[in-house]
Amino acid sequence: MRILIVTAGSRGDVAPFTGLGRRLADAGHHVAVAAHASFAALIGGCGFEHRLMPGDPEALLRGWHRAASPEEARALTRAYADGLGDGVADAVAGGTDLVLSAAGPAPLSRAAGEAFGVPVFGTYLVPAFATREFALPNARGAVAPGPEGNLAAGRSVVERAEGVFAGAVTRLRARLGLPAEAPEDTRPVFQGFSPLVLPRPADWPSRVEVSGYWWPARPQGWQPPAELADFLQSGPPPVFIGFGSMAPGQGDRLSELIARAVKRAGVRAVVQAGWAELGGWGPDILAIGDVPHDWLFPRTAAVVHHAGAGTTAAGLRAGVPALPVPVMADQPFWATRLHQLGVAPKPLPFQDLTAEALGVSLTECLSGPDLRRRAAELAHGIAAEDGAGAVLAGIGIGSAGVG
Numbered sequence: 001m002r003i004l005i006v007t008a009g010s011r012g013d014v015a016p017f018t019g020l021g022r023r024l025a026d027a028g029h030h031v032a033v034a035a036h037a038s039f040a041a042l043i044g045g046c047g048f049e050h051r052l053m054p055g056d057p058e059a060l061l062r063g064w065h066r067a068a069s070p071e072e073a074r075a076l077t078r079a080y081a082d083g084l085g086d087g088v089a090d091a092v093a094g095g096t097d098l099v100l101s102a103a104g105p106a107p108l109s110r111a112a113g114e115a116f117g118v119p120v121f122g123t124y125l126v127p128a129f130a131t132r133e134f135a136l137p138n139a140r141g142a143v144a145p146g147p148e149g150n151l152a153a154g155r156s157v158v159e160r161a162e163g164v165f166a167g168a169v170t171r172l173r174a175r176l177g178l179p180a181e182a183p184e185d186t187r188p189v190f191q192g193f194s195p196l197v198l199p200r201p202a203d204w205p206s207r208v209e210v211s212g213y214w215w216p217a218r219p220q221g222w223q224p225p226a227e228l229a230d231f232l233q234s235g236p237p238p239v240f241i242g243f244g245s246m247a248p249g250q251g252d253r254l255s256e257l258i259a260r261a262v263k264r265a266g267v268r269a270v271v272q273a274g275w276a277e278l279g280g281w282g283p284d285i286l287a288i289g290d291v292p293h294d295w296l297f298p299r300t301a302a303v304v305h306h307a308g309a310g311t312t313a314a315g316l317r318a319g320v321p322a323l324p325v326p327v328m329a330d331q332p333f334w335a336t337r338l339h340q341l342g343v344a345p346k347p348l349p350f351q352d353l354t355a356e357a358l359g360v361s362l363t364e365c366l367s368g369p370d371l372r373r374r375a376a377e378l379a380h381g382i383a384a385e386d387g388a389g390a391v392l393a394g395i396g397i398g399s400a401g402v403g
Helices: 015-026 037-045 057-066 070-093 106-116 147-175 226-233 251-265 293-299 309-318 331-340 355-367 369-383 387-394
Strands: 002-006 030-036 049-053 098-101 120-124 189-191 208-210 239-242 269-272 285-288 302-305 322-324
Touching (some): 002 015, 015 037, 015 309, 015 387, 030 037, 030 070, 098 106, 106 120, 226 285, 239 251, 251 285, 293 309, 309 322, 322 331, 322 355
Parallel strands (some): 002 030, 030 049, 098 120, 189 208, 239 269, 239 302, 269 285
């Protein structure tokens, strides 16, 4: 069977799908991944066909920061969404028997699937259905207390998310000759996080499942850089510090801040450059590019990160304490959840990040045995789950096809 995975955004929006794709390929299916051009090497290195999604998420993020007005920022987002619509349609038209779609482009994927007669299943990395049990990630402003406040906040999040792509969906449906109104989505949706990290709410629709994580696949033949291996062996386990796709253009400021914090805490650090282009300032700091987190994180004393869904999952899998520094979107949600789970100290919001605050939080993160014990316990439980297998079983495919 030919299976197309559709995703868009930063590396954290793409990498988990390589793990899902690997399981599909191992079951005998041909896997294609529709993603931005910057991920062609990652996708090809994992053995999948790459289909191009237009747009540059890093340029979009930089554009938001430079926008002179909310109207200009919305125009940038609208153009990006329209490009995704064209990309999804072209990817599905390229031939597939089944589509698995990330949450962002899901409305576009459903339109293309409807036009070409291809079933589309949701594969979401972040909770995306309103519930009374918690306010969804990206809730804005003060959430009214109690179940009804959570539900109202969640519905607002869903409405805003749908609004981002509403115009693009309308234009895509017209391009594909579809009726203006989309049919109700009744197919299963799989939420790619552990129920030990966030249990499935009882009031979610029955078609929505919490499958467990889909761990990123390592590119075939990957080996750690010699400089990194040597650094890890030359002293005690370092902390990892990285902000993923956050803070582009702030590399010098953040690198200097990290150097002072690391010195204050008396630790060594591996710093991942990311879109901020962080550097290693000092003998106890090594700057690296992209390295598989499943290899690196278990070799660290703790992970300092922006609390994106993918990095959060990788830290939990490694069984080491976390220090979340959330910036935007779903990150404050996961940062708070890490603290509630007992594997991280209180989050340090990015806007409050200073060398002094980071140094103090690092010391707190590393000095408490309870955080490390709880992290190890949670990692043990997560290791028993098979998120990718749950997706394959849920959509009824093995080596024979759709059930």
